[in-house]
Amino acid sequence: MFSSIEFFIIEAFRSFRRSALMTMVAIVTITVSLTVFGFFLLSIINMGNIVGTFASRLDLVAYTSKDLSLEDAAAVQLKIGKLPGVEKVEFTSKTEAWKKFKGDFGSKLALEEIVHENPLPHTFAVRVRNPDMLPVVAKSISDLEVIDEVRYSGKLIDQMRSMVGAVRAAGIVLVVLLSLATLLIVVNTIRLTVIARETDIYIMKLVGATNTFVKWPFIIEGIMIGVIGGIASFIILKLSYDSAIMQISAALPFLPVVTDQRLLWFVYLVMTMTGVGLGMLGGYISVSRALKNEP
Amino acid sequence: MIELTNVSKTFSSGIDALHNISLTIGKEEFVFLVGSSGAGKTTLLKMLYREDLPTSGKVIVDRVNVAELNPDQVPYLRRNIGVVFQDFKLLPKRTVYENVAFALRVTGAPRSTIRRKAMQALELVGMLRRVSSFPNELSGGEKQRVCIARAIVNNPPILLADEPTGNLDPTTSWDILQLLDKINKRNTTVVVATHNKSIVDEMKKRVIELDGGRLIRDQQLGMYNV
């Protein structure tokens, strides 16, 4: 078996050299496609991260009915704290709220002359564990009898979410199209070497090579194209991402960018393996077609 | 060893290349397949190593019905049949040694076996001195010797030769036939398709003659013409 593997690799290199120009074209194509693929992966991950970070900083605010006593309010606070998904509940009594409000605006408005009684309700500021839970938690809090109203900036988050969704959908469409185009080019590249080696294939079959055996050198040729394209796009993407991160965190320090090395290496790995897979598939398709029309 | 029963081959063009052929070739026989160009010799040989399938009839090679063979069994049939061509079909970018070793490589044989068997085959055909030459550095007769070495390197029980002397001068042709005879004497069934009259007449072997796809003569110790 070892001598066969050696044979496959030597044969693959032969093909590689024979159609050097077309091979270069295939490598460049696969590199471009993989870089775009990686770019989209990183963009989606970063946008998701931004949405997640902002969303988790957002609080729900629940307003009670005005005439709730402080004791009852304390009981409600406990109840809210026990709801699933709730991380923290902060209570602000209506007196505190009124004092703060007057402190903020009183001097300008001469409030005491217009409003004699505190018009504000008690409020609860609720933080959820996971921003996805916001709508659910909001619903269960507003279901409580003593709660008049629940507010959270769900619209903003929903908009950001749908934007991420749109980018993701566009990315998937683009990546699928690019993969198909890449596959087509790899298939045609390797088909050239298949044609150039028709006699070799004929002789191999004549002397009793199995189809699997005939296919391997071409599959390996595809894998080599994929590996080279994968490594090239990895280098391009890593260098540009690292420098982009530096510039973004200098210019927009509040923007959370993904710097988790494990996640980044995972993205690079997925990208490179996609290249290897595309190359392998391309080699397989082109040689299989050549082997099909025989008795 | 080889048994054809009512074998016919009609190409999609409508040409009747073989018509109801029945014949039996025994183990270790030496047979000439003669007939003018277009008689169906090549087509008949192709039926044996399943380069092509018969339209009807039964082809049995080494106890196996070739026509009904599962496609993934074909490689194993081919390892039992060596084939030699008029145009040699050597790979131009490989040395003599590589061309012969190629036939063993594709069977996944270990490296030491490949080397030993390839050298043995090259010695048998008298090409040991030229192992590192490329095909374009060889004469026609030498190329044919390499082609024969490649065909027998697996020790197949059957050797088929399609016009092996078609591109060679009379003396070289005679040498090649001597070589095929030698291989036949080493327990190999040999079938040679040819229209080289003088050689057939000289060798005095069994002669099977085709004409327009029909078998018109099957004669022991035959001559090219009746």
Ligand SMILES: Nc1ncnc2c1ncn2[C@@H]1O[C@H](COP(=O)(O)OP(=O)(O)O)[C@@H](O)[C@H]1O
């Ligand atoms: N692949 C093919 N398609 C159509 N006709 C063919 C094909 N191969 C051979 N023939 C025809 O079959 C007949 C026999 O050919 P062949 O077996 O090559 O004859 P020979 O080898 O005796 O010269 C010829 O008429 C030839 O034109």
Ligand SMILES: [Mg+2]
């Ligand atoms: Mg012929």
